[in-house]
Amino acid sequence: MKTCSKQDGRRGFLKKSASIAAFYFTPASLVKTFAIDAVVPLPIAKEKLAITINGKLMNLEIDARTTLLNLLREDLAYTGTKKGCEMGQCGACTIHINGKRTKSCMQLALSNQNNKITTIEGLSDGVNLHPMQAAFLKNDAFQCGYCTSGQIMSAVACVREGNAKTRKSIQTYMDTNICRCGAYQNIVDAIEEVATSGAKI
Ligand code: FES
Ligand code: FES
Secondary structure (H helix, E strand, C coil): CCCCCHHHHHHHHHHHHHHHHHHHHCCHHHCCCCCCCCCCCCCCCEEEEEEEECCEEEEEEEECCCEHHHHHHHHCCCCCCCCCCCCCCCCCCEEEECCEEEEHHHCEHHHHCCCEEECHHHCCCCCCCCHHHHHHHHCCCCCCCCCHHHHHHHHHHHHHCCCCCCHHHHHHHCCCCCCCCCCHHHHHHHHHHHHHHCCCC
16 A cells, blocks of 8 residues: 655655746747637627607617616616616616516616606606605605615505505515615605505606
């Protein structure tokens, strides 16, 4: 049976060191290099999209890979819709598609052919705040405000869906939206106030 002596260990160590040194100190001229062909970007496929945003019909030509969130924020400057995680986790990008709340980071813009989109900019009538916006202000339902657009869009949907009948239900159906400032109690206060006010939203 082969036993391992101290000498074997030292020899192994020296062999290993020699091969590492040979690798690092081989002259560059002896190292075979492989030419990489220049990467030629493929032409970007543009597609036509007819979409209504906040009541305005738009006929656009867009990169087929654009998310709805990027179309709104980057291409059309509806920056009220916020970009948080871009993974469907935080709810900052919540908008309404045909009246239903949706996380716009999880949608390709092109899958919204002929759809009606409402963003936070389209919620008020242009003069008066929407009752939910007013309730958020009154109840101090935000701190930094980054999540607020998404919270308000979800809150409106939550009331319209009939899921704001109790505080518990509001908490459950608003768990789609994260507030890193922790303004949750005040957010629930605002939603409860609107839900019980009988205001038509
Ligand atoms: S940015 Fe869409 S869910 Fe976070
Ligand atoms: S108010 Fe700051 S993240 Fe909600």
